[in-house]
Amino acid sequence: MAPGTTMPNYRLLIEYEGTRYSGWQTQGNTPRTIQGNLIRAAREVYSRVDVGGSGRTDAGVHATGQVAHLKMKESPAPLELIRALNDRLPHDICVLDAAPVAESFHARHDATKRIYLYQISRRRTAFAKPFVWWIKDRLDARAMESACSGLTGMHDFSLFTDRRNEAESTKVLVEAAELGTDGELLLFRITASHYLWKMVRKLVAALVEVGRGNMTPDDMLALVDGEGSRFEPTAPPSGLFLEAVTFGREAFERPLAPVVPVASTATSGRGRRR
Secondary structure (H helix, E strand, C coil): CCCCCCCCEEEEEEEECHHHCCCCCCCCCCCCCHHHHHHHHHHCCCCCCEEEECCCCCCCCEEEEEEEEEECCCCCCHHHHHHHHHCCCCCCEEEEEEEEECCCCCCCCCEEEEEEEEEEECCCCCCCHHHCEECCCCCCHHHHHHHHHCCCEEEECHHHCCCCCCCCCCEEEEEEEEEEEECCEEEEEEEECCCCCCHHHHHHHHHHHHHHCCCCHHHHHHHHCCCCCCCCCCCCHHHEEEEEEEECCCCCCCCCCCCCCCCCCCCCCCCCCC
16 A cells, blocks of 8 residues: 555444453464454454454453454454454454444554443352352441442542552543442442552452441542552453443443343242352
């Protein structure tokens, strides 16, 4: 393609189950990544392919609303592009939508909000194990909700990350954080422009400690303001979903609901079966 020639660019909406993958981003010789599979699938049909994502989900993390840009030499119709990619992608990666966008559109740089959802199961589940963190202990949801309500605003999350880049600011503006219930699930949703490495999973682990009674909501919020020692526990990736990404003035208005539900169990005089 000659210098100065416009390169077609598409905004993709993607869902995937991250269980089998080493995360979103292709890195060195890492064989199983979401980005790598998209690049491979696109290159089987198109040329000069470039794929970038809005969020670098870690190994084992899922997505219901990952956004990526796909630049290439050709300019297929959106439905043709979706079919071409999905025909060549593994069963656990699916392109839901494709739309032509300006060549300057960049999925990561242009994103304004990233919304994550975490699912905690209060019972053992035969069907949803890859999509939850099962906690055997009884959890105080009200205490967890109290701690969750204090997460909004600008905070120094330096104690809730395993930082890779020491020069990176550890301050993050959390626009919204909420905790709700659905059947046997506790659902934690958080909205911010960006996150530190492992920040969401460490916050979930801290909320669970609050629910267990090992920490008070005030204890957790003191850590959120950078007071104390680094919080070491990290929730497993299985329960975490990149739920949505917004751009510009796009609004996110979706009821808090599970991606994979876990129904309530029947109880008897002997109590709930575990």
